[in-house]
Amino acid sequence: MGNNHENLNTVFQALADPTRRAVIQHLTSGPASITELAKPFEMALPSFMKHIGVLEDAGLIRSKKIGRVRTCEIKPKQLTAAETWINKQTAQWEGRMARMASFVEALGAEGQDD
Amino acid sequence: MGNNHENLNTVFQALADPTRRAVIQHLTSGPASITELAKPFEMALPSFMKHIGVLEDAGLIRSKKIGRVRTCEIKPKQLTAAETWINKQTAQWEGRMARMASFVEALGAEGQDD
């Protein structure tokens, strides 16, 4: 049963890094090996591997080693869980806005411009 | 012009903490003061204030002090930016899945169960 609370921590934490987001993005177009994924980054392999570990711990990717090559692929379920959480918040906020609008046309609505 | 890249860092980072997510959630049902927001947490005020600072730096909330009370409200634009990023990834992945399915009915599809 959904113990999202803990997982959302690690999922959002994982997404908070540009290297890791780039890896996710890369993997959306298909599985890839570690070295292939690491190629765009000027980073030592062990450092890069830590990012892979964070993504895997967050449940955003899975990986399997065949021969000497470890192949990674995306596992979009947790990504969806994060999206769902955000969606719920914006929906609740929009609901409140709608209710507010039904009471008042303009509340001197200096708007929420940013 | 959209330099999301930097902001997504701080936004996801901000969402990676349960206290901060709870604050967001609280604020979706309307503005609130610092002490009101802090009430559910067993945490010293200065500690809690740092969370507010993180949320504000990420552009997820805004706050204004009137008298001795600082009132916070949600600013859902950045939340939407995060959602958009995730959406883009899942869409790309689903697109690939659809294209794959058009080539093969079943690729011994031991399914992506988790």
Place this chain on the structure above:
DNA sequence: GTGATTGTTACCCATTCGACTAAGTATATA
């Protein structure tokens, strides 16, 4: 079987994070 590839393990290091306390400021309220 030598040598290049592809990870992996084991550490180190600086910085950031998240929590704390102690003390200060600024406004209400009695």
Place this chain on the structure above:
DNA sequence: TATATACTTAGTCGAATGGGTAACAATCAC
């Protein structure tokens, strides 16, 4: 005016993060 309320500032501390090197497997390709 005195006191309580609502933050605010400043500084400490341990743990986690994000990077690095060095050395070690374990394949594969010749």
